[in-house]
Amino acid sequence: MVSLLRTLQDHLDDVNCCALSNSMLATCSIDKTIRVYTTNDFCELNFSPLSEHTYGVHCCCFSSCGRYLASCSTDATTIVWDMQTGKVEVKFEYPGRTPVRICSFSPDSSYLLSGATDGTVTLWDVPTKSLQRTRAATEGTLVASAFSPCGQMFVTGSTLGDLRVWNLAMNQLCAEKDAHDLGVNCCNFSPQTDSDGHTLQFRLASCGQDSQLKIWIISQHASAGCMMQLLHTLTGQSSPVLSCCFSSDGQRLISGSVDKTVAVYDANQAVLLHTLTQHRRYVTTCAFAPVGPLFVTGSMDKTVNIWMMGEGEALPALSTKRPRTTQRGRKLPGHSRLPVSDWTEEDVSAWLSEEGMEALVSTFKANNIDGRELVSLTKETLATELHVDSVGLRGKVLRKIEELKQVLEGSDVPDEFVCPITREVMKDPVMAADGYSYEREAIESWLKTKNPCSPMTNLPLQTTLLTPNRTLRMAINRWRDKR
Missing domain, CATH: 1.10.150.50 (Transcription Factor, Ets-1)
Known part of the structure; x- marks a missing residue:
């Protein structure tokens, strides 16, 4: 049984990522903010929202102790926040000012991983607040990353469909170049490990544009090295699968999809247990609590749903009517x-x-x-x-x-007047090769990255030629004049 406990409706745009610590829930959005709630009653903390990023926030994650939260953005920064004060602990500027799509802490919180649209991956040393190393990981955009439970390896996934395993020295240990046709979207390790004294084994879940959720066995042997083997392919969703996560005991696996559903699987038997249909648009993110049956899902419908696995009394539902708030999250008079x-x-x-x-x-x-x-x-x-x-x-x-x-x-702003990158009304809209219109300055900055892909589809752009969208510009100007 799965119970919906609450629905949070504070973000003003698509929810990109959710993360849970033992006491907090963090959510981030295209609206440039990170919102932080207590898991006792899911009330927003007084320092929320966090608004340091200047473009949409793609990913957020807690350190293992829950003291710090990391977030990354199109603005080319990865920020570490102190969760006791809500203040910035350190802001890492990505090499080359490349938009950052992913971030993840190592299990001991010593390292923070960032991955960018140019296919590079960067390892930051958190205690010294310094750059440890960086390297090119793929020809595509990095959109997925996860540290192994032992903290000595990490996995990256890209829009080209490859999964690659690295050690902390950023040497590639093994790779599955065609893990997901058309691209990987997310990957996540099970917290549980197996060992026979000679070989250490981990389970990795990955999902992609091929509408599949896969479970892999990654084996690390002292002499034979690292190997990756497909264990299960799950097909419980009908459209690209955007997110996946193991439960804290490794027994359950959840995933969110473009088909607007959340799938709940028995991770050991590879059996679909539940299909949840409460979201109205693409389910972009899902996360389990570090301990217990609580999990959350976020969507392009701007909401975050909080769920409880198994029997349990649901908390009072929040009102579906959200009060108007300022960017600081306070009610306006x-x-x-x-x-x-x-x-x-x-x-x-x-x-x-x-x-x-x-x-x-x-x-x-x-x-x-x-x-x-x-x-x-x-x-x-x-x-x-x-x-x-x-x-x-x-x-x-x-x-x-x-x-x-x-x-x-x-x-009151029509969606087509808003730049997908800046999330602001466009002044000089131009059309890119993917058929979408963007603010000229924003897309020109985006295209300066290595092997630029579409900000909307993550697919490679056939050309970087930009065409002025005069019709759209005239429509925006007419709309402004009427206000």
Whole structure:
């Protein structure tokens, strides 16, 4: 039996990854944020959301002790967060400023692995906050990684369909070049290991664009070296499988798919036990708790579902109506129900105070700044007319205005007007060879990486030629004029 305990609906865009520690749940999204909850009652922590990344966040993972959380993004950074304070412990800049798709801690938390769109993999030394080593791992984009339970090996998977096993010196131990036709999407080790005194064996799950979930045996022998052998092929889902994870005891295996389902398997017998259909769009991520029967799934429907395996009393369900929030996650006051352009001077003053800019209240009141004036402010206006001398304060005001407009008015933006990379309304849309339109600056930066692939499909681009999408630009401008 599987029970749905709760549905979290705080993200403003696709949920890309979920991670569980003994006491916390972390989720990350295309909306550039990481949200952190306590697993006692699934309330969001006071320092959440974490908003340091400037582009969508692809992956997040906890250290084994739960003290640290790592996240990685298209912005080419991998950030380690202190989960006691919510502050940045260290920000690793990826070599070559390449978009980072995956990250994973070693079991002892000494190392942090990052993988990028150019096919390189990088090992960071966490205690010294330094780069340990980096190397080219594949010709495709790295989209999957996992450390073995012993911590002496790790596996990478790419859009070319290969699974490769490496040691910490980044020497390749073995490889399965055609593990998944059309590409690997995720891989995960079972926590359980077997040993006969001479050979150490691990079970690895992987899933891919071929709509299959596979279980492999990876054997490490002192003299014979490393070998990889296919044990089971599971076909319980009808579309590409995007995520997979073993339970803490290795007895269960879950996977999420483009067909919007979550499949639950008996990992030993390779038998499908349950098919869960509560998500409305692609299921992009799944994760088990380090101990116990709790697991979570995330989706492109912007929700995170929390499940309990086996008998158990479900917790009260959250309301399906999510309150409007600021980028800091706080509820906006009553005036937030109005369009910003309709705010009074008192509404603007209340907003300034809430955002920690009380020092500007008297200045804004003296100059009769209402909502319409607020959204039209520029650096020049702030400096010359309102005499805000602090460069930092001027920058903060403008950033908060942009955040305000995105949160309060973002739901009215047609999806086709939003760049898939930046998740912001496009100013100069161009069409790439994959048939999708992007903000010119964002896709040009993306294409500078080695062997660029489509940000939407992960497939290689036949050409890097970009075509101005004038029709879309005109439509966006008309939409802006009507606001």
